[in-house]
Amino acid sequence: MRGINTLRRAILTSAVALATGIATLSAPFASATEYAEKEELKFGFIKLTDMAPLAIAYEKGFFEDEGLYVTLEAQANWKVLLDGVIDGQLDGAHMLAGQPLGASIGFGTKADVITAFSMDLNGNGITVSNDVWQQMKANIPMENGKPVHPIKADALKPVIEKYKAEGKPFNMGMVFPVSTHNYELRYWLAAGGINPGYYAPAKGDISGQIKADALLSVTPPPQMPATLEAGTIFGYCVGEPWNQQAVFKGIGVPVITDYEIWKNNPEKVFGVSKAWAEKYPITHKKVVKALIRAAQWLDENNNANRAEAVQILSKPQYVGADAKVIANSMTGTFEYEKGDKRDIPDFNVFFRHNATYPYYSDAIWYLTQMRRWGQIADAKTDDWYKETAKNVYRPDIYTAAAKELIAEGKVKASDFPDFATETGFKAPTNEFIDGVTYDGTKPNDYLKSFKIGLKGDDKI
Secondary structure, three states, X not given: OHHHHHHHHHHHHHHHHHHHOOOOOOOOOOOOOOOOOOOEEEEEEOOOHHHHHHHHHHHOOHHHHOOOEEEEEEOOOHHHHXXXXXXXXXXXXXXXXXXXXXXXXXXXXXXXXXXXXXXXXXXXEEEEEHHHHHHHHOOOOEEOOEEOOOOOHHHOHHHHHHHHHOOOOOEEEEOOOOOHHHHHHHHHHHHOOOOOOEEEHHHOEEXXXXXXXXXXXXXXXXXXXXXXXXXXXXXXXXXXXXXXHHHHHOOEEEEXXXXXXXXXXXXXXXXXXXXXXXXXXXXHHHHHHHHHHHHHHHHHHHHOOHHHHHHHHOOOOOOOOOHHHHHHHHOOEEEOOOOOEEEOOOOEEOOOOOOXXXXXXXXXXXXXXXXXXXXXXXXXXHHHHHHHHHHHEOHHHHHHHHHHHHXXXXXXXXXXXXXOOOOOOOOOEOOEOOOOOEOOOOHHHHHHOOOOOOOOOOOO
16 A cells, blocks of 8 residues: 555646646645644554554555655654654554653653544453463353353452462563553452552652552563463453454463453553643544544444454554454454454444543543552542543543534534533443442542552552
8 A cells, every 4th residue: 555655646746837837745635724743643552453444544545645755664662662752753653542641641652642532442451371260160150061251350360379479470561561462461460459569759769569468560561472371461451453362373362451441441641741732733633523534434334344353453553463362352252262252342342332432521531540559649639630631631632633523524522422512531440350439520439439558548
């Protein structure tokens, strides 16, 4: 596709130059009144299936429709990716939902990063080694010879206690300290009475392993299966296709998806630096427009385009995994134990359920988990959570992009929230593995509801 884009661009440039004497590359695509301040863009991503909106916006020409010429570049890890956005090497990137928030509050790198686009819902899983799975199975109810799902961490607790009694650390992998995976794994473990440990940045301890029953550490997503196979870790939380890869390789068993931990949880976002967004507001809006169209394409007609998306994502420049592995989850199914494939049509959601809208309440959930596990060391007021969310999540930019697409007839108004009444806060929900109700307008009350975790004036 890149070669086609280059050829198309050369032809269009020549045509415009001949007609007007000016090589205005974006003119054939841009709206009659607005042109992108910056047309040549480089976006970063990690090799995961949820980078799909970027790949589809590129391959289907949605970026070019907005007068944008984009290069997509895989990054080595989440830190390198974030640094690239902050220092300007990248114009924007596929990011963990917690990354712009973590940067804003200064956990790790301090920087002003914003998001105006949520890339997807769900898409992660927790996988354990074959040996751990065999030990867990004794604690899991069975029905018709198969485990009853969702599987709670209660089944893992006796296994971890056995390791502790033998003086062995129980190591697990997650992808980044402010990643969805870290918080989902911690949530699942804590719901089963397993303490995943605390951070104490004020004391210089950012291991996240203080008082931990299970020791969580960072492993880059593509390396998860090999690290599990080597016995360095006994389980991990990661996005696809790296849970299904463990099944295909016969080295591990996914025990639960994040859809079962928190139904329709936000997963990745598209992040840019605040300075970049302020310098290139029209460009930013056009990027969001292209991504909205890509997300719609991925979900339209009941996922009818997913088979084509799988082939695109399997290319080495994108995810680079076997198409069969990617298809296992992208086409509405998920395989747990080998041969135990179940229908989960919403395992990967890119557009429906207002998946692309950047809700303040989603941001606040991540901030509550940062506080719960010590990444936010001190108590904060409810207003602090709300203001921090509003500084980072930008539904105003999203709304402007969506309204333009509606006016252009490319999407329907019914596909979006009612912008006239939308507050940015979802209705309270208890669709979590432990049944606890989350209300984004009352973050401190939410924190108080947990047995394990910091709350109120607690400190580590």
